[in-house]
Amino acid sequence: RGYQYGSMDAFVPSSGKTIDQVYIDGLSITNGSPRQHLWTYVVSLQESYIYFTQNCPRDQSPYNFRNVPSFVGDHFNCETGFTTSYRQYTAWSDPLWDGAGCVADRAHSCDRYGWFHR
Numbered sequence: 001r002g003y004q005y006g007s008m009d010a011f012v013p014s015s016g017k018t019i020d021q022v023y024i025d026g027l028s029i030t031n032g033s034p035r036q037h038l039w040t041y042v043v044s045l046q047e048s049y050i051y052f053t054q055n056c057p058r059d060q061s062p063y064n065f066r067n068v069p070s071f072v073g074d075h076f077n078c079e080t081g082f083t084t085s086y087r088q089y090t091a092w093s094d095p096l097w098d099g100a101g102c103v104a105d106r107a108h109s110c111d112r113y114g115w116f117h118r
Contacts, residue, residue, distance in 0.1 A: 002027070002096035004081030006088045008043035009054040011067035019071050026078075037071045041097050042078035056080065 014023035019035050026042040045054035056078035057068055068076070079098075081091025094100070 001098070002041065002043070004043050004091045004094075004096060007054075008045055008080070010042050010044040010056055010078060011069070011072075012054050014067055014069045017069060019069075023069050023072075037075065040072050040076040042076055043096060044078055044080040046080055046082045046084060 008025040010026075011024055017023040019028075019030060019037055024040055024042050025044075026040060028040045029038045030036060031038055042056065044056040053067055077097050079096045081094040081096060083094075
């Protein structure tokens with residue numbers, strides 16, 4: 001189980017990054033040498049405004065997908081603990097990556113919560 005504390009930026013730091021650099025706020029699972037991407041659990045800022053690049057990529061807003069590294073592709077789950085604006089505290093009431101409270105237009109994450117779906 002994961003919990004969000006404060007401001008997270010999803011894939012925002014990923015522009016031009018490689019698998020060996022920081023490319024998400026969250027947890028990335030890789031294997032091998034050289035590393036190969038298996039799955040990424042991403043934490044975003046909030047759910048309320050779909051055009052913030054710090055939020056989860058959504059099916060209805062391809063604008064947000066520009067931040068997803070090509071080596072990640074669709075192999076990720078993105079969620080936030082804050083529905084409106086984030087706060088500088090731990091969002092204990094909404095655990096991350098459990099599928100509960102998932103926004104319907106983010107179906108690529110909502111339908112694949114949990115472990116790897118490859």
